[in-house]
Amino acid sequence: MKLAYWMHAGPAHIGTLRVASSFRNVHAIMHAPLGDDYFNVMRSMSERERDFTPVTASVADRHVSARGSQERVINNISRKDEEQCPDLIVSTPTCTSSILQEDLQNFVDRASVSSESDVTPADVNYHRVNELQAADRTLEQIVRHYLDRARKQGTLDRSVTDEPSANIIGISTLGFHNQHDCRESKRPLRDLGISVNQIIPEGGSLKYLKELPKAWFNIVPYREVGLMTAILLEKEYGMPYVSVTPMGISDTAESITQMEKLVNAWASVLSEEKVNYISYIENQTKFVSQAAWFSKSIDCQNLAGKEVVIFGDATHAASITKIPVREMGIRVSCSGTYCKHDTEWSNEQVQGLRDEVLITEDHTEVGDTIACIEPSAIFGTQMERHIGKRLDIPCGVISSPVHIQNSPLGHRPFLGYEGTNQIADPVYNSFNPGMEDHSLDVFGGHDTKEVSTKSLSTDRGLNWTPETQLELNKIPGFVRGRIKRNTEIFAKQNDITNITIDVMYAAKEKLSS
């Protein structure tokens, strides 16, 4: 047992439901007690979904725990089949079905006898995987199921399209800016004459899954959802994939370069002309994306050397870590993720780009780390935004979990060249605009507020004399916390409890030498 106030990744069934309800005409039935269908609320509210969420709870009440669910789940499946004729009904495991040890497979077998729809249980262990892993697994499971069937029925079309084409895998409902990213991912493909074969799961139709192998290659924008599917398609159908997240200028270029390689590989097989995307990348980088110019512009100079903390899911944390370091000259003091299952990859990605790594599912640990580092800005999830609020540090939200304000109506991709613009804005806006900093330095600051302890932990039992307090107030707000902390560290090291102006300057001298 552990005491938890907040979790970054949801329980497994949320992942399954996200994938199931992203597909068109797929219905999910979860065997759960009253009130467990809050996924419908999340989707309807956070995504402002217009349509009824295709998720039904087969309500497990007291009778169910006494006698087993008996016919109830099966009846609910058949009923949904009649009412809405979905292509597929996914029976979703919840902690209830896992604790009751109900045999979902058995329900499914019996229900599929009478229903027109396909019925399948999501093959997910509730206790061992989180939302993201479950989503990844469920998507792979559905794709595998329909490809295997097509193969058995001999309806699988193994030929590839004449023109270069790609599948985009992993766009799903309740994914961070997924809708915008999807639109943006299509743009370079269109520009480069690569057609989009299919996009799954969002808006995808099961009928067409068997045509997935017709594409030349797959694109997996996010590590969390879709990678398993891409690996399956590579193993069994020889489809290569690009798994570099096109986030930031360099990674977008890298992802397009990899596409170029894959297109050329097929082109040589089909004896077509080879393509060259270099001029496209160059043009986009220099003139379509503003980010390269922005990092050159004098505005960005002021950001040099500033410290930030980054925390989020594996994909976003890693990509966003690369952007400030490589493209803006900002120092990343700490970069971390809650995707514990992907620790190795995350470490590898941000190798050499950050001072500290933080891999944890515990939000208090993240909060403490931020309080200790006192960065100029945070890029994290909704939770880190609130930590930032408390510590008076600006925060840009770059990853799930998010609230409704992170489902913007306007086009706000994180991927591709437009994405680089969209990332540069919040990064820049999170810091104090350059001139404001500058004038604060020159005029000793106009911030006459009391010094607040920028720390989540308890005070340190040190006494600042009134004159020193005044002196401290003259220091510009954005560095004041750090100077205060450094002085206190110095005082502690030297067994000083009374901090006078002399101590403060001694500390400054010590640290600058």
Next chain:
Amino acid sequence: MKTLETPTFECETGNHHTFCPISCVAWLHQKIEDSFFPVVGTKTRGYFLQNAPGVTILAEPRYATAESEEGDISAQLNDQKELKRICLQIKRDRNPSVIIWIGTRTTEIIKMDLEGIAPKLERQLGVPIIVARANGLDYAFTQGEDTVLAAMTHRCPEYDCDATNQEREDAIDGFEEWKDAPIGSEKFPSRGRKLNNHTLVPFGSLPSGVASQSNSESKRQSIHVSGWLPSQRYAELPALGEGVYVCGVNPFLSRTATTLMRRRKCQLIGAPFPIGPDGTRAWIEKICSVFNVKPDRPEERENHIRKNLKDYLVIVTGKSVFFMGDNLLEISIARSLIRCGMVVYEIGIPYMDKRYQAAELSLLQHTCKKMKTPMPRIVEKPDNYSQVQRMHEPKPDLAITGMAHANPLEARGIDTKWSVEFTFAQIHGSTNSRDVPELVTRPLRRNNDSISGWNGLSKQTVDI
């Protein structure tokens, strides 16, 4: 009030959307200031709390999930040891006066003996531990509060008749002072010099402002309110016992009512609930009649309040409502809306206690007759899918529904009001009588503007 026609109750499949009863911690931890609520359950529970009560989680709330892991489920870990460790952590970090364990469906299914472990740990830790089984197997949404309050009644001190009489003398002195204070145009009853010889404990968690309004309302009728269940602090729980009258302020408190009667020998005043001016009047009148007090010009007061609602009444009169049902406030709100001139097609309700709500039901019937509208059908354990089908034909002007259905219904041209708001808004008593029509008319008022032309915003081919 005589029963005119027996209302028809229907019961459907129960496949409906509502909040999990553990959501009660979101408002109870704010009400009981020195409490801490560990919810003993799986990740599903924690994620719900994080997503449903929304932002409160980020203000370091006094609730958390004691998250069961695989080892807990398979009993590789010892429940008592695990709970002790967690409670010690809570005691160290937050030092609450009471720890309230919220049992969930998980603890039910694996039969974790919370009731058995609690007294042992209570002795070891020196902090009272209350166990409430607010699980989704047995209860819906607001019924969570019911389980907590029912468990809490056992912790209330014993009522001592003699000691309380002295207290009452003091209260009368206080009353004299208070009496002279100018409160609007209201005059106080001249015979209210002596408070009646009875003790009233209203039960139900209301924001403290609303509770004190109700207190002064009762005082106006010279009825002595000796305390509330729950109180602002755990140490201030009211004394209960023979001779204490109790009265519910919310329709979902049937378990608490039963416990108060059976276990604490209190006398229950079965009254309609003080929601809407009509409900408030009926509530006061019923209490007065039990205490043998002549109520202070109730009709005049009700009419006065209703006059204040005129602007809203113009909007709602003649409009139709459909309650999908999720928080058990449905009967009372429907009744107050019918009194405002609305037509109610259907009242969905997760659970209907016909005994506890008897007075409310009969007021509903009475109101229907008075307003000359047909009695709405009452559907227990509704089936949301069938309800949406039923809604399709008569197209109500307003659907009162959970958040899962609100946006989809709006996209199909049916105005909605989320039922959850009624749970969190201040809707009790005469001072708050504008709040229900305010909530109800919000979508209707909005409709007068330009957006009304944009209907049918869903492309879904399957009809509702």
